[in-house]
Amino acid sequence: MEDMRVTPWEVEGIVDYSKLVEIFGVKLLSDREIELTREALGEDHYMLRRRIFYAHRDYDVFLRLYMDGRRVALYTGRGPSGPVHLGHMLPWIFTKWLQDRMGIELYFEYTDDEKFLYHREYSLDLVRKYAYDNMLDLIALGFDPRKTHILVDIEDIGYLYGLAVRVAKKVTLSTMKALMGFTDSTNIGMVFYPSLQIAMCFLPTELRNEQTHVLIPAAIDQDPYWRVARDIASSLGYPKPAQIHAKFLPGLGPGGKMSSSKPETAIFVTDSLEEARKKLMDAFTGGQPTAKMQRELGGNPDVCPVFKYYEMMFEEDDEKLRERYWACKTGKLLCGECKLELVERVLPFLERHKELREKAKERVEEFLLRNKF
């Protein structure tokens, strides 16, 4: 079995989510938090029920603060290293649901500096281009521009740097080496960068001039940042940020997350419908080598990325998902058929998304934090 390797910059191998919970020291999401979600927001979400968002720190505390009428906000972001794929959008869909249900602000950070510093061959122009391109995908999902504030690190550094040096003063090199896997050959920009991502947790309080409790919906690999943020928050006079962590949408090959570095196994928003169709039809599955064997032995949806697509993004109905699971398991559903049905869901989604992101081009200014604060 491949070794698992999860840092904020690399997610490799088959991800063992229970092990990550142990390593990172976060809590598994329990029925209690889902119950509390229903109490606070009037409904829950399939991503919670199915434990796609599966781990947290103080998500329950956050919900209670919200119910108590305290000032709360959402914060997440994106490292603009290339075009967005479906896996990137997964946590944003949940984030939008939270914003809609709670009616609260979302602060969204595009970390162009991080991606410039990490990728040897990337220029500032390139990461800036990706940041503005990737914004379209966020806006296309329908976030409320009055409550959604987008910040781009390099251009908007004036909002963050004063906070970031206050953060940085509290964090030693040895802490960063231990948490982020930095070595002596890491460049000094990468070493400082976490200060910005952490400072963002405190920016809502600064901008609103009122203690603001922040919830960060994000993939689990980002946890090291929030651990530091929580450690130093009170000494800087800010509330500890709460977190809720998602699993990764798997790639269409065997094992591993959907990754930009294996473009044939990820569906990008820039893919043509034909490309997307081909990738889906070529996907690895949990099926048997032949239709005959599949009918006799049944498939294995638990290791099948096609089934994961339904589970994580393209089948919100729990009952129908269960039916599909058992139809596969019992050999009633063949992979070709299952893939075709998925194509019929993904392609319209992709087509509509492409239209919406075209329209989003005219609306970027409404979302930029610098136009509002």
Added chain:
Amino acid sequence: MEDMRVTPWEVEGIVDYSKLVEIFGVKLLSDREIELTREALGEDHYMLRRRIFYAHRDYDVFLRLYMDGRRVALYTGRGPSGPVHLGHMLPWIFTKWLQDRMGIELYFEYTDDEKFLYHREYSLDLVRKYAYDNMLDLIALGFDPRKTHILVDIEDIGYLYGLAVRVAKKVTLSTMKALMGFTDSTNIGMVFYPSLQIAMCFLPTELRNEQTHVLIPAAIDQDPYWRVARDIASSLGYPKPAQIHAKFLPGLGPGGKMSSSKPETAIFVTDSLEEARKKLMDAFTGGQPTAKMQRELGGNPDVCPVFKYYEMMFEEDDEKLRERYWACKTGKLLCGECKLELVERVLPFLERHKELREKAKERVEEFLLRNKF
């Protein structure tokens, strides 16, 4: 003998300037460069003749570029960690002479982030207050506001951060550890900060959108920054900065530079005339224990901070300085008399400076880079 310790953050012990030249690998200023100065600027300066500015990198190249009509500029700065003392002003006086003779721009950086990050107990408010306070001392020296552009790191980070990440990407942690003495217990803000001080070397080229050759007049302890700047300049597409390095004005006690951490041995611009007089009259000297012995054996101006004050700041006339030297050596001049004469020079300078810095309060805006670019 005390150990010498010279890093950009600490200068301790008796400074051995020849050793520093060796350690840092800079060139001693020779008669050739002074000759070239006269050729380029029509005159030289006592700080060159007396080797107060005593070491350099490419100062000669810089003068030739100036004579060839290439675009050149000056850059220096100040870490605003407290009130300014005479030792801080020494290189500024020479810098002003360069600006006046050459008619070129000076970019001046107040590194409030650096001082906040270095001093455990300092707040952002405090370093900001010092930055604006210390500006008055610069402006009071008579710099031309049309050609002098002041930048404060935290407030003006928008001008620097994009450049700084390009710098940071070229500099590894191990380089910084070796050059700056950082350890694993250094905070990550300090580790990144050099990127900003280095980025400033390239800012004139960016702002003027034309290759600009920069000369940095600064105390010798700042050399590690410029070494890195020179190493990476061409790979970033900028001219290598040239440097010219000053010795430190000594403190009024025995040995060591004038230091804010030994306030009784430094003359601050905030000192009352009475305080300044007392510090000067109480100064350590190279004299004999008694007047009788002094008359018989003579004094030692070479180790005397009072003589250094004349040499470095308060006696521009070479002939008169030589007379004072020999009058001391031969016992004709007693320390009390010599100190009294110094008081008569320092106090009027200080009094006038206090007036000028009061007037400077109304002129700060004319100097701020952000009001011009």
